[in-house]
Amino acid sequence: MNETTTQKLTLYERLGKKEGITALVDDIVEAHMKNPIVKPRFQPYREQADNLKQIKEHTVDFFCAGTGGLEQYTGRDMLAAHKGMNISEQEFIAVLDDILHVLDQHGVDEESRKDVLAIAYSLKDNIIRV
Template identity: 90%
Template sequence: MNETTTIQKLSLYERLGKREGITSLVDDIVEAHMNNPVVKPRFEPYRNQADNLKLIKAHTVDFFCAGTGGLEQYTGRDMLAAHKGMNISEEEFIAVLDDILQVLDQHGIDADSRKDVLAIAYSLKDNIIRV
């Protein structure tokens, strides 16, 4: 069995490094958002809201874990409720996806896993953009 076959048999949760790996990814993704000029105005204010930022990251980790095959349960709002009234543009959505893919690449996540994450994230588009 070659390495590609072994990777394909693992869940996306396992390929992302389980909860520990996903937590590290989320930390870096949020930091990337805070430095991305397109979405920085939405994320930068959280730098001064430590408790709120910690809660947002925890919900995001649980969301990623539950959505990729982990046993964690996500108890936050659904994507439509979480983004309602934010009037997020297509440009902002794409910028967030770009940040996610860049961080996955920086963490050495394989191409198939990056594609899987992108497919999941893109499937949420209609619940995020201009709702």
């Protein structure tokens, strides 16, 4: 994909629309479950298939809606979803690292990775230590 093409497509399209975003979310969640820094927060969901499925669906819809897709996100806002979790800066960075690593594994271009990172950072104050 050349620079002109990248600029014309929405981030949603560049991430592969809902199908591509679903594959990304599956791999990101798996990466979180293996990451020693955030594994304790994610690992319990392995035994809660319905909750894990719902979390993934909400995350896919959140990514889709936030990147230009037509999907509607009906989950809680970021502040409500993370309230009381006392997420540290280190955990936030570990999650971002997992996301960027998965985007790279999926061959997502640098500009799109930067856009995803910018979106994630814009949510930081609603996630860390709330």
